[in-house]
Amino acid sequence: MTMSKTTYREAIKAALAQEMQRDATVVQIGEDLRGGQAGTNPELESGKVEAFGGVLGVTKGLWTEFGSDRVIDTPITESAIIGMAAGAALTGLRPVAELMFMDFFGVCYDALYNQAAKFRYMFGGKARTPLVVRGMIGAGFSAAAQHSQSPYNVFAAVPGLKVVAPSNAYDAKGLLIQSIRDDDPVVFCEHKTLYDVKGEVPDDPYTIPFGVANYTREGTDVTIIALSAMVNAANTAADKLAAEGVSVEVVDPRTVSPLDEEGILESVDSTGRVVIVDESAARCGFGHDVAALIATRAFGSLKAPIELVTPPHTPVPFSPVLEQAWLPDAARIEAAVRKVVSA
Amino acid sequence: MSEIKLIEVPKWGLSMEEGTVTEWLVEEGASFSKGDLICEIETSKIANQLEAPFNGVLRRIVAKPGETLPVGAVLAVSAEAAVSDAEIEEFLAAIGADQAPTPAEAGGSPGGHPAPAQPTLESSPPSPVAHESVPVTETTNASRQRPGSTIVPEALQGRTNGDVFATPHARRLADDLSIDLARVAGTGREGRISVADIHDTIRAAGGTVAPPVSPVRSGVPGRSFEDDSTVPATPVARRLAASLGINLHDCRATGSRGRVCESDVREAERRFRLQPEVGAAPEPAAEAEFETIPFTTMRKAIGQRLQQSKRNAPHFRLTTDLQIDDLLALRKEINATVPAVKLSVNDFIVKACAAALQKVPDVNIQFDEATQSVLRYARADISVAVALPSGLITPIVRNADGKTLAEISGEVQSLVTKAKTGKLTADEFQGGTFTVSNLGMFDVRKFDAIINPPQGAILAVGAGQERPVVVDGQVVARTMLTVTLSCDHRVIDGALGAAFLRELRRFVESPALMLV
Numbered sequence: 001m002t003m004s005k006t007t008y009r010e011a012i013k014a015a016l017a018q019e020m021q022r023d024a025t026v027v028q029i030g031e032d033l034r035g036g037q038a039g040t041n042p043e044l045e046s047g048k049v050e051a052f053g054g055v056l057g058v059t060k061g062l063w064t065e066f067g068s069d070r071v072i073d074t075p076i077t078e079s080a081i082i083g084m085a086a087g088a089a090l091t092g093l094r095p096v097a098e099l100m101f102m103d104f105f106g107v108c109y110d111a112l113y114n115q116a117a118k119f120r121y122m123f124g125g126k127a128r129t130p131l132v133v134r135g136m137i138g139a140g141f142s143a144a145a146q147h148s149q150s151p152y153n154v155f156a157a158v159p160g161l162k163v164v165a166p167s168n169a170y171d172a173k174g175l176l177i178q179s180i181r182d183d184d185p186v187v188f189c190e191h192k193t194l195y196d197v198k199g200e201v202p203d204d205p206y207t208i209p210f211g212v213a214n215y216t217r218e219g220t221d222v223t224i225i226a227l228s229a230m231v232n233a234a235n236t237a238a239d240k241l242a243a244e245g246v247s248v249e250v251v252d253p254r255t256v257s258p259l260d261e262e263g264i265l266e267s268v269d270s271t272g273r274v275v276i277v278d279e280s281a282a283r284c285g286f287g288h289d290v291a292a293l294i295a296t297r298a299f300g301s302l303k304a305p306i307e308l309v310t311p312p313h314t315p316v317p318f319s320p321v322l323e324q325a326w327l328p329d330a331a332r333i334e335a336a337v338r339k340v341v342s343a
Numbered sequence: 344m345s346e347i348k349l350i351e352v353p354k355w356g357l358s359m360e361e362g363t364v365t366e367w368l369v370e371e372g373a374s375f376s377k378g379d380l381i382c383e384i385e386t387s388k389i390a391n392q393l394e395a396p397f398n399g400v401l402r403r404i405v406a407k408p409g410e411t412l413p414v415g416a417v418l419a420v421s422a423e424a425a426v427s428d429a430e431i432e433e434f435l436a437a438i439g440a441d442q443a444p445t446p447a448e449a450g451g452s453p454g455g456h457p458a459p460a461q462p463t464l465e466s467s468p469p470s471p472v473a474h475e476s477v478p479v480t481e482t483t484n485a486s487r488q489r490p491g492s493t494i495v496p497e498a499l500q501g502r503t504n505g506d507v508f509a510t511p512h513a514r515r516l517a518d519d520l521s522i523d524l525a526r527v528a529g530t531g532r533e534g535r536i537s538v539a540d541i542h543d544t545i546r547a548a549g550g551t552v553a554p555p556v557s558p559v560r561s562g563v564p565g566r567s568f569e570d571d572s573t574v575p576a577t578p579v580a581r582r583l584a585a586s587l588g589i590n591l592h593d594c595r596a597t598g599s600r601g602r603v604c605e606s607d608v609r610e611a612e613r614r615f616r617l618q619p620e621v622g623a624a625p626e627p628a629a630e631a632e633f634e635t636i637p638f639t640t641m642r643k644a645i646g647q648r649l650q651q652s653k654r655n656a657p658h659f660r661l662t663t664d665l666q667i668d669d670l671l672a673l674r675k676e677i678n679a680t681v682p683a684v685k686l687s688v689n690d691f692i693v694k695a696c697a698a699a700l701q702k703v704p705d706v707n708i709q710f711d712e713a714t715q716s717v718l719r720y721a722r723a724d725i726s727v728a729v730a731l732p733s734g735l736i737t738p739i740v741r742n743a744d745g746k747t748l749a750e751i752s753g754e755v756q757s758l759v760t761k762a763k764t765g766k767l768t769a770d771e772f773q774g775g776t777f778t779v780s781n782l783g784m785f786d787v788r789k790f791d792a793i794i795n796p797p798q799g800a801i802l803a804v805g806a807g808q809e810r811p812v813v814v815d816g817q818v819v820a821r822t823m824l825t826v827t828l829s830c831d832h833r834v835i836d837g838a839l840g841a842a843f844l845r846e847l848r849r850f851v852e853s854p855a856l857m858l859v
Binding site: 209210211212215218221244245246258260262263266267269270299300331338341342 | 510511512513531532533535537538539569570572573683757760761763764766
């Protein structure tokens with residue numbers, strides 16, 4: 001299999017394009033997918049069609065290749081996007097709906113939380129809802145409190161939704177293809193600070209199963225559990241500590257729901273010391289869920305109290321300086337590791 | 344009944360992983376008594392003599408001088424005269440220790456070895472040689488015996504070929520146990536194989552799995568001290584065990600669904616009452632008023648070195664008070680303005696000592712007692728005393744005079760972390776030209792320190808306190824720090840020590856000088 005150095009953004013687009021080529025029922029639904037020309041497209045007549053492709057250019061070129069029937073620009077109305085996509089999924093299509101910023105899920109939460117997530121259950125198992133909801137998460141771009149959140153913890157609390165948060169380009173492509181082929185609604189969270197990060201990605205389509213953690217570092221003294229962009233910060237801290245002789249294992253669960261409990265617990269059993277890094281929330285977040293899992297299932301293995309590294313319980317600040325202070329970083333992770341090691 | 348016992352590489356200190364045999368002090372064939380010095384073993388930290396753990400006859404030396412072996416590896420075999428050489432050969436072959444086991448061998452080729460020959464042993468069963476490197480099921484303290492080690496049935500043995508879906512830890516365990524994962528059924532998502540699946544398969548195929556070892560470890564053999572809250576037990580058994588001080592790990596589980604029940608706890612209590620633990624110090628059977636804590640190697644090393652210093656070096660001490668208001672102001676300013684830098688007062692003291700040593704190089708020395716010569720160093724390598732639960736160690740900030748305060752601070756922090764995790768390498772704590780010992784954080788006003796040989800002087804630093812001082816005839820409040828310099832009079836005279844303190848005062852009281 002040939003590999004290419006590819007950005008997270010290109011890996012996501014490749015997954016979308018390859019799945020659309022493979023399966024004619026895969027359609028894209030969202031705002032500005034083809035470049036800010038919702039409703040009419042004068043470029044169609046002029047033959048000049050290469051448009052921007054969404055605010056971050058992820059879907060650039062898809063409309064050119066697949067046309068208006070399969071790349072559908074919508075008005076600015078999240079409830080319509082997800083409502084339409086959920087209905088399309090019920091009728092047999094495999095829609096990929098883009099919310100742009102996951103922060104906007106509140107507008108369409110009923111369609112997601114009380115409709116799409118419940119269809120299979122409410123229709124006695126006779127309905128499938130092969131829906132993917134894509135969107136950006138994460139702070140770090142000075143996008144302020146309404147465009148910087150990471151609500152994967154909210155989605156993960158809903159039975160019936162699968163929640164994916166890839167930390168690198170390879171995972172992004174494999175997990176997105178898996179999401180599209182999955183017969184249940186999947187919320188696919190793309191961290192906005194990762195779009196330009198490159199990694200080795202196979203050119204051909206491939207899938208990564210849900211609920212399988214990736215160990216980005218293997219070690220024996222401390223387990224760091226981190227998700228999405230926090231994996232990179234954890235790797236940085238792990239590499240620095242490795243130079244000092246502290247051997248750190250970094251576990252990236254990759255999917256919040258389903259969660260690879262074995263992958264987490266086996267690592268904790270082997271190290272006995274845990275640091276959990278989570279950008280989602282200072283309370284009731286992904287990190288707290290994992291901490292509860294470890295406390296209930298691996299208490300006997302722990303040599304030190306579990307340490308959590310999360311932002312404070314505040315909205316994300318706009319000021320770049322405050323935002324950097326708000327975000328967990330490698331230095332805070334390192335300090336937490338030192339704390340559990342010396343406990 | 345004939346009895347064969349093993350002498351194994353001991354675990355001296357938390358970080359010890361292997362030892363090198365330097366000399367045998369008892370010859371093959373000679374008899375020895377418990378407590379006799381058997382051989383000399385050198386570790387990365389220390390050279391020490393191994394005391395015989397029991398009486399016996401040294402029938403076979405397995406580890407030749409110069410060999411480096413992991414903790415728990417077989418050093419020698421002891422047996423009564425009645426035991427024939429052939430029996431010893433057979434025994435060694437059975438436990439796979441006829442050659443000194445390297446970790447690779449230990450994990451790599453258990454195929455032909457039968458289960459450890461437990462029945463021939465009385466008080467000192469061999470460590471589970473075949474599988475002692477199993478990460479999840481075996482403690483690193485190999486001298487600690489577990490009831491039963493992991494024994495893999497032959498049917499499962501082999502090498503994993505090709506793509507098998509397994510967790511990273513399952514994969515590692517299979518490697519360590521030489522299990523072919525193709526023969527293990529995965530019950531995880533997508534059929535993934537977990538560590539628990541491997542254990543289940545071993546049990547189903549007739550093998551045994553060593554019980555899990557919880558992290559809290561104890562040097563006393565026989566009794567468990569780990570957390571037993573996850574051991575299945577009936578509520579009554581759990582309550583009874585707690586009241587009798589019995590750990591549930593030490594109980595058999597004969598109750599329904601594999602639970603420890605009341606009779607198991609009673610049985611364990613009887614067992615402990617009848618058989619005092621092997622190797623434990625003889626002490627009153629019940630409710631001792633004191634606890635016997637064995638002298639650790641680290642304590643011995645501390646005792647030996649400081650006793651030597653106190654005996655050989657004629658100490659004299661010089662005490663002075665330093666005013667640190669300016670230093671505290673500078674520290675506050677730096678910490679408030681430079682992100683990611685958190686200087687401690689001690690970082691300043693280390694830096695000031697290094698700077699003062701540059702001015703008074705005759706204090707920046709080591710005294711070589713063997714050749715009766717003074718080694719004067721150009722760079723100031725400052726040892727910093729770090730307290731550990733098990734003792735104390737003095738990691739070194741090399742070339743401290745050439746480093747900035749921030750660099751010194753970062754380095755001290757990193758050395759302290761390593762010291763606390765037992766990861767210091769020898770060159771990080773051996774040597775040095777001067778030591779700083781600071782008890783300020785404990786609110787000690789002033790104390791004397793013993794010189795850290797082969798160095799010539801040590802500075803004992805107390806707590807910074809607001810004290811009344813007289814300035815121009817007025818009593819005013821100033822933050823004062825009392826330091827005491829202990830010097831070795833063989834190599835440093837009073838005036839020289841005083842000159843050092845004068846320079847130290849200059850840097851501490853005008854801290855800006857440290858920045859230029």
